[in-house]
Amino acid sequence: MKFDKYDRLILEIIQQQGRISNQELAEAINLSPSPCLRRVKQLEEAGFIDGYVALLDAKKLGLSLVSFMQVSMDKHTPERFNHFEAEIAKCNEVLECHLVTGQTADYLLKVIIKDMDGFQHFLLNKLTPIDGVSGVQSSFVLKSPVNTRALPIL
CATH class of the missing domain: 1.10.10.10 (Winged helix-like DNA-binding domain superfamily/Winged helix DNA-binding domain)
Structure with missing residues (x-):
């Protein structure tokens, strides 16, 4: 088109x-x-409009902790990656999951959680028990001066 x-x-x-x-x-x-x-x-x-959603206020829903998590895998096999992706898709705390290059990590996750206790629960009970996860590094968002979902129309 x-x-x-x-x-x-x-x-x-x-x-x-x-x-x-x-x-x-x-x-x-x-x-x-x-x-x-x-x-x-x-x-x-034509698929250019993928759907319609309502954007919610995370803080009003009690979700105030945003973390970017770099996840390393023990083996680089399609089966290992497919298993990880299937398991992480079940976690409603995960807003985004990206297979990345150029870093020591294999995946970059964007996670939103209520607080540090919730983060600890996610990390210890949901993320690290997934077969193949060998390391996790987390960064916490202090401020988001640019935060948009709108794509540039070229």
């Missing part, structure tokens, strides 16, 4: 205002409502 300026504007706006009405979106991009809706549907069907 080839993008034009309207498609780019649609994607930029709905990333910031996911609940915007079609009428408001059409007005914002200077297009009539029917073609605007048609374009949104095409973007959805």
Whole structure:
């Protein structure tokens, strides 16, 4: 699918205002409502719009501790990695899991937890018991001056 300026504007706006009405979106991009809706549907069907979510306030939910965890594995085999990925996907504390290069760690996790007791429980009862985990280094977020889920539309 080839993008034009309207498609780019649609994607930029709905990333910031996911609940915007079609009428408001059409007005914002200077297009009539029917073609605007048609374009949104095409973007959805083509997979550019992956879904719609509500962003929640973590602190109001009592989740105030964010940690980036570097996880090292004992063996670099597809079976070991597949097992780790399946187990870590079961942990609702894990917001992101990335297989990475260029570091001593194999995985980089972004974890959100209530407090240090919760972190200790996650580390000792969920993460380190996974077969193959040989080391963990954790860093804690003090401040997030940039924190967005919006992707750049090129």
